[in-house]
Amino acid sequence: MASLTKAINKDLFDSILPTFGNQRVHIPVWDEGQKMFLCEEYESASGNRYYKGVRFCDRIVVVEKVGLYHNWTYIDGIEVYAFNGTRLELVQKRDYDKVHRNEEFIRKELETMVRNFFEGVLKAQRSCMPQEELEEKAKSIIDGCYKSFLDSDYNTRLTQILPQIEQK
Amino acid sequence: MNTSLALIAAKALPALSGSSLTYNAEKNVYLTLGYTSAAGNTYYRAIRLSDRLAVYYHIGQGYAHTFLNGITLFAWNGQKANIIAQKFWGGCNWRCFNERSAKEESILMLKDFLKGQAKAMGSMVAESQLLDFSRSMIEATHQKCLG
Numbered sequence: 001m002a003s004l005t006k007a008i009n010k011d012l013f014d015s016i017l018p019t020f021g022n023q024r025v026h027i028p029v030w031d032e033g034q035k036m037f038l039c040e041e042y043e044s045a046s047g048n049r050y051y052k053g054v055r056f057c058d059r060i061v062v063v064e065k066v067g068l069y070h071n072w073t074y075i076d077g078i079e080v081y082a083f084n085g086t087r088l089e090l091v092q093k094r095d096y097d098k099v100h101r102n103e104e105f106i107r108k109e110l111e112t113m114v115r116n117f118f119e120g121v122l123k124a125q126r127s128c129m130p131q132e133e134l135e136e137k138a139k140s141i142i143d144g145c146y147k148s149f150l151d152s153d154y155n156t157r158l159t160q161i162l163p164q165i166e167q168k
Numbered sequence: 169m170n171t172s173l174a175l176i177a178a179k180a181l182p183a184l185s186g187s188s189l190t191y192n193a194e195k196n197v198y199l200t201l202g203y204t205s206a207a208g209n210t211y212y213r214a215i216r217l218s219d220r221l222a223v224y225y226h227i228g229q230g231y232a233h234t235f236l237n238g239i240t241l242f243a244w245n246g247q248k249a250n251i252i253a254q255k256f257w258g259g260c261n262w263r264c265f266n267e268r269s270a271k272e273e274s275i276l277m278l279k280d281f282l283k284g285q286a287k288a289m290g291s292m293v294a295e296s297q298l299l300d301f302s303r304s305m306i307e308a309t310h311q312k313c314l315g
Binding site: 009012013016017018019020021022023024025027028029030031032033034038041043049051070071073101102103104149150156159 | 200203211212213219220221226238243244245246247248249250251252253254255256258259277280281282283284285286287288289291293297301305
């Protein structure tokens, strides 16, 4: 029985970490270090590498556009999507030029972007909310996006969003 | 560089297929061409390869210390390389380079990648087995015949 388990796991490992020349199974890559899924990676002819980092909670989806040039990692853009039924709607977007990727910077940017989104909606509705409350709400939503996929209580149903992101 | 490794680097990592790689036999590692900043710090990547993985250490060489600025793990997908895990340190979270701790960090990063993949596929794999497999995969990148 032990050897059967081992054999099954060997097949599993071979599919997700194949030897050079063999295709890897198409499963979204969760990067625990950056707390996001890595999607749509490609390498340009000049050797620069680009990918999208995706993280989400039950309220929003965040997409980071990351570029790797030589020794540096840059943040090229951040997009925030809100849900409309099962569809995603872009609600905030920021582009950056030659800005080094820094986790703390991105988290702060996201909190600001979500807060701006709330403020815009409230203003359009001629409503308002105390600034502190807005900031707290935005922070708690962003904190939720940094939950680990490896946690046992992670809502895995949310990963169904990934194909939609890959089509964008 | 040995022929099979050169082939892998040229096909999967085109940015590394030029003449900018040097092999450090003592450390059994490939080093990219360094970049020296105006402040006099030099930045380069130290790369180890196996038939399943490429491990990049992003290194910064300062006046008195060598820093580990990040680690990137690549898996092969056909003849291309895909990032499967990345971690960066810097600012107040800086860390000096240490071969042993960088290796241990790589093992943990690989274990988390495997755990995520197994979870996404609905498979349950014991933590100890994930760790054993990760360790053996990272060890393989340190073996001289492949590096």
